[in-house]
Amino acid sequence: MAPKKPPCLPSLLLPLLMLLRAQVETRSFVVDLYNDRFLLDGVPFRYVSGSMHYFRVPRVLWADRLLKMRMSGLNAVQFYVPWNYHEPEPGVYNFNGSRDLFAFLHETALANLFVILRPGPYICAEWEMGGLPSWLLRNPKIHLRTSDPDFLAAVDSWFEVLLPKIYPWLYHNGGNIISVQVENEYGSYRACDFNYMRHLAGLFRALLGDKILLFTTDGPEGLKCGSLQGLFTTVDFGPADNMTKTFSILRNYQPHGPLVNSEYYTGWLDYWGQNHSTRSIPAVTKGLEHMLKLGASVNMYMFHGGTNFGYWNGADEKGRFLPITTSYDYDAPLSEAGDPTPKLFALRNVISKNGALLDFLDFLCPQGPIRSFFPMTFEAVKQDHGFMLYRTYLTHAFLAPTPLWVPKNGVHDRAYVMVDGVFQGVLERSMKHRLFVTGKAGSTLDILMENMGRLSFGSNSSDFKGLLEPPILGQRLLTQWLMFPLKIDKLIKWWFPIPLLERSQPQVPTGPILYSATFPILGSLGDTFLYLPGWTKGQVWINGFNLGRYWTKRGPQQTLYVPKPLLFPKGILNKITLLELENVPPQPQIQFLDRPFLNSTMHKTYVYYISTDIQSNSEPMELSGH
Helix, strand or coil: CCCCCCCCCCCCHHHHHHHHHHHHHCCCEEEECCCCEEEECCEEECCEEEEECHHHCCHHHHHHHHHHHHHCCCCEEEEECCHHHHCCECCECCCCHHHCHHHHHHHHHHCCCEEEEECCCCCCCCEHHHHCCHHHHHCCCCCCCCCCHHHHHHHHHHHHHHHHHHHHHEHHHCCCEEEEECCCCHHHCCCCCHHHHHHHHHHHHHHHCCCCEEEEEECHHHHHHHCCCCCEEEEECCCCCCHHHHHHHHHHHCCCCCCEEEEEECCCCCECCCCCCCCCHHHHHHHHHHHHHCCCEEEEEEEECCECCCCCECEEECCCEEEECCECCCCCCECCCCCECHHHHHHHHHHHCCCHHHHHHHHHCCCCCEEECCCCCCHHHCCCCCEEEEEEECCCCEEEEEEEECCCCCEECEEEEEECCEEEEEEECCCCCCEEEEECCCCEEEEEEECCCCCCCCCCCCCCCEECCCCEECCEECCCEEEEECCHHHHHHHCCCCCCCCCCCCCCCCCCEEEEEEECCCCCCCCEEEECCCCCCEEEEECCEEEEEECCCCCCCCEEEECHHHCCCCCCCEEEEEEECCCCCCCCEEEEECCCCCCCCCCCEEEEECCCCCCCCCCEEEECCC
């Protein structure tokens, strides 16, 4: 039967559809072999991912777990697809309820997480038969995970159902799946059947196309039989392994491209009859920090373990039969019940050193950036107040300090400049000065623009905000901008119960960074004045209410008025959130005074030292005559 013809489309819709198609076609995730990095839409990219298995978490809790992962600083989630979970009998498929893989993909997209998909056919995962259906064993002569025709026939039949359903979710098709693994740690299997791996690679290419990145992963000892020419090679190892040696072995099989650890072990599995396995927090965080400093991409296995409900636990054989426990807590950063652990906060502190405020772009600008050849004003993108981030990528290297400036007094009003996330300094309206910066070709140039208030007297001209002229670096006019209108107040309001980013060891200069802490009320409740000694400039919120700007460094105002109704009474913790734009003091603290500090120096104060452990509550200390 001939396929149905598509319905005729109104002529007015055709340009829109062509535009949408063009946007989809610009999406790409590829390996840059020459510069040892990934490129996302042509831009340097590194993922910090965590493993979570939808089949180990009730469907109603998917969104909760994914949101906590994203708020921990991750930008991707990695997960398996267990064949036996979806094909309980030959030719009988189940994608309903908690087996609705595509509902889970939808939740990952809502959480602004990329997906690294591991569809098997074998997944291990401490799952029943490693994800292979037990009905395969009804054929007693079958050779699993080999080019045995009986096994391949079953695999082909399954993937001809699964992979076409996955195809629309691939990144270049508009979805969020950036890469797909072929098999799983095949080098650890005794067969070492390259014909089997070639068959799988050909099947994946036939059903998923040529644009998706296909990869393998193995422990260092399994790379010989697990890697395959034409597939990107990654490695697995934990905090106790020699990272330098392991990555060196990986380079024998993947000489160029980014370094990737696809399973960095945050904990370990448990067997019945043995003690609960743990991995120390210092060991896990130290290993992650070293990998990030190398520029590697990493997936933490597991970030949230979950539970082997029903009969789904697997087993190992190490001299004797070792069945795996029902709990798959894994000593993971998110516990089996989904609670953040000290390990999560420690890992988040490590991740936070690579971005600060920029870590929250997906939440601050959920609709994504606006693209323009030249920078656009706040008004042009309907951003009335606050902040907007301007981003471009350097097309040439500037190895020597090179002047960055904006002609015609085009900075309205303050510009906080970062290169690859490192704060460079400030450009200010009506100030004739330049910043000197360096950067590699492909480096990210971020300019956070602050609207300091539109003219209310002294001029009849319109006071537009933002970058009114394209910045100039050396002799080059900077073009091709991404603009992120930031909804910071909405983030503080919507996600108020969730602790925001803190840094354990502030760097100088720090650049834009969010701080959050809690504090109790001592004694009677009344109006008070917030003092921020040592802080430089920024915005502050009390219990989600925007108190306004502070500019301690410039003055003369040193305190912010805090009306009594904003504060919770004794017994209920209050929360303060600060957006520090320039420099965080070496020992961050806040003080509450009994009178404003405008020109006065005599006041009674409570001092709250901001703890680096966001789980603990700051203990106040009363001071007099300060």
